[in-house]
Amino acid sequence: MRCSALLRGSVLAAVIAIAAMDASCQIQDGPGRNNSSEIMPQEAYSSLLNTSLDMSYLASMISLSELDQATSMPENATVYRAKAQSYLADLRNKKEIDPEFGMLLSIASNGSGWSTVVAANLRLWNRDYSKRIKLPADFAARESETASLAEAAWEKAREKDDYTIFQPHLKAMVELNREKARYWGYQEHPYDALLDDFMPGMTVAKCDKLFDLIKHRIIELIEEIKNSNQTASKNIYGSGRYAEERQEELVKNITTALGYDYGSGLMEKTRRHPETFSIGAGDVRSTIRYDESNPEEAIMTAIHEGGHGIAEQKIPQAYYGMPIGTEPGMNMAEAESRLFENNLGRSRAFWQFWLPQLKQEFSPEMDNVSLEDMHRYINRLNLGPIRVDADEISYILHIIIRYEIERDLFDGNITVDDLPEIWNQKYRDYLGVNVTDDRDGILQDIHWADGYFGYFPAYALGSINAAQLEAAMRRDHPDLDQRFASGDFTIPAAWMEEHIYKYGSIYDTPELMKRATGNETEVYDFLNYLKGKYEAIYSL
Ligand SMILES: [Zn+2]
Numbered sequence: 199m200r201c202s203a204l205l206r207g208s209v210l211a212a213v214i215a216i217a218a219m220d221a222s223c224q225i226q227d228g229p230g231r232n233n234s235s236e237i238m239p240q241e242a243y244s245s246l247l248n249t250s251l252d253m254s255y256l257a258s259m260i261s262l263s264e265l266d267q268a269t270s271m272p273e274n275a276t277v278y279r280a281k282a283q284s285y286l287a288d289l290r291n292k293k294e295i296d297p298e299f300g301m302l303l304s305i306a307s308n309g310s311g312w313s314t315v316v317a318a319n320l321r322l323w324n325r326d327y328s329k330r331i332k333l334p335a336d337f338a339a340r341e342s343e344t345a346s347l348a349e350a351a352w353e354k355a356r357e358k359d360d361y362t363i364f365q366p367h368l369k370a371m372v373e374l375n376r377e378k379a380r381y382w383g384y385q386e387h388p389y390d391a392l393l394d395d396f397m398p399g400m401t402v403a404k405c406d407k408l409f410d411l412i413k414h415r416i417i418e419l420i421e422e423i424k425n426s427n428q429t430a431s432k433n434i435y436g437s438g439r440y441a442e443e444r445q446e447e448l449v450k451n452i453t454t455a456l457g458y459d460y461g462s463g464l465m466e467k468t469r470r471h472p473e474t475f476s477i478g479a480g481d482v483r484s485t486i487r488y489d490e491s492n493p494e495e496a497i498m499t500a501i502h503e504g505g506h507g508i509a510e511q512k513i514p515q516a517y518y519g520m521p522i523g524t525e526p527g528m529n530m531a532e533a534e535s536r537l538f539e540n541n542l543g544r545s546r547a548f549w550q551f552w553l554p555q556l557k558q559e560f561s562p563e564m565d566n567v568s569l570e571d572m573h574r575y576i577n578r579l580n581l582g583p584i585r586v587d588a589d590e591i592s593y594i595l596h597i598i599i600r601y602e603i604e605r606d607l608f609d610g611n612i613t614v615d616d617l618p619e620i621w622n623q624k625y626r627d628y629l630g631v632n633v634t635d636d637r638d639g640i641l642q643d644i645h646w647a648d649g650y651f652g653y654f655p656a657y658a659l660g661s662i663n664a665a666q667l668e669a670a671m672r673r674d675h676p677d678l679d680q681r682f683a684s685g686d687f688t689i690p691a692a693w694m695e696e697h698i699y700k701y702g703s704i705y706d707t708p709e710l711m712k713r714a715t716g717n718e719t720e721v722y723d724f725l726n727y728l729k730g731k732y733e734a735i736y737s738l
Pocket of ligand 1: 502506531532535
């Protein structure tokens with residue numbers, strides 16, 4: 199699942215880093231303004247801000263249209279909508295590389311004595327603008343055409359369960375991203391340039407270090423769980439029917455208790471994978487799916503997407519329309535959702551309060567479910583070939599497999615032709631899973647068809663960051679579990695607001711982690727968290 203929270207983030211950041219023609223025209227047409235040397239840095243900054251705001255209105259409408267597509271757009275609207283969206287995207291693309299914007303940016307950047315907010319906005323505008331103008335003029339069009347062909351081929355390849363249909367298109371996407379990395383530049387590894395695009399400051403060296411420290415421990419832990427005598431697989435929902443309206447009510451109660459503001463957001467039903475769309479100030483929408491035979495999907499997805507939504511809602515409204523009014527990177531955005539979903543939403547104390555509510559809604563179906571049953575079931579191991587069906591712990595291995603393949607593809611150690619074999623071998627080695635077909639193997643994710651290289655690691659890095667943030671939060675609030683058990687869930691959003699949300703992207707993720715927890719991302723809290731949880735559940 200790709201999360202639109204950050205997709206939106208990067209789109210908005212990109213959109214914001216754009217020159218609006220009217221802003222630059224005002225400057226050129228103003229009295230006595232014949233050349234750029236007469237514009238003062240403060241004026242240039244104000245123009246950039248106006249432009250930024252104009253572009254965030256445009257981004258809002260694009261987002262709203264995408265949300266509508268996912269939730270209620272009628273089928274017959276597809277063709278016209280695609281044209282309308284492509285028009286908006288085109289408008290945005292042209293403005294993204296407007297030389298006027300570059301001119302204003304360089305004037306403002308020569309100013310001095312800026313506040314932290316202004317300095318951060320200038321840094322982010324510079325970062326995005328310089329990346330865009332490094333790409334040749336025809337690059338965006340080539341990229342979108344190659345991706346749309348790749349996506350169609352990917353769908354066909356999945357339908358026919360035949361990787362060779364997708365293979366040449368994947369090769370083209372890899373080549374295009376290699377080219378992009380060359381234009382953007384990198385210090386050590388071409389893949390660094392792609393990682394940094396989704397997670398500023400992230401590199402292969404950092405990922406290697408973190409993932410090498412957790413990979414073997416996770417493989418061992420899964421082995422220990424498999425060999426334990428405890429079983430956690432009993433389906434606590436049995437064969438009952440769990441009415442959608444009741445699930446909806448629970449979802450609303452739980453997310454409200456966690457801090458999701460329904461005055462500034464909504465959980466809507468989707469036909470596709472769940473996502474969060476940040477539409478604009480005071481408007482965040484999440485989409486979820488309901489399954490009447492098992493309320494777990496809706497509840498846990500709502501907590502995950504609610505985590506994205508709360509973060510977006512708590513970014514100061516004054517920052518909307520500025521580049522700092524976005525998430526600082528996917529590795530923080532996914533930490534924000536995973537902290538709520540996994541670290542808190544799968545904890546015993548959390549269900550100590552919510553299980554009785556669930557049982558009350560769903561009686562007699564759940565009458566005999568104990569807190570232990572619930573805690574085990576919601577943390578059950580689910581080893582299989584499909585990433586989106588995986589449990590919290592084996593999910594990390596699914597991500598590490600994708601990371602290693604992307605890294606090796608971009609340094610030329612492996613080729614696109616070798617991928618199914620490498621993929622299947624890694625699934626055997628890391629997860630003990632036999633992948634029997636391409637559809638449930640190498641072809642399961644749309645990310646590569648869309649050109650999202652460097653994106654997958656954010657999910658695992660998000661989990662690592664979440665555990666580190668949770669540990670710091672618990673140091674400040676040792677009574678967190680007692681509060682949860684008594685129905686008080688206000689601490690996490692308040693603590694995160696104080697340490698993370700309120701900064702928007704004034705700081706990047708490494709700096710935010712250091713400020714909030716004392717260190718940049720490290721694996722120790724994550725390993726302790728997994729050990730503590732699974733040892734308790736499985737009596738290891
Ligand atoms: Zn997410």
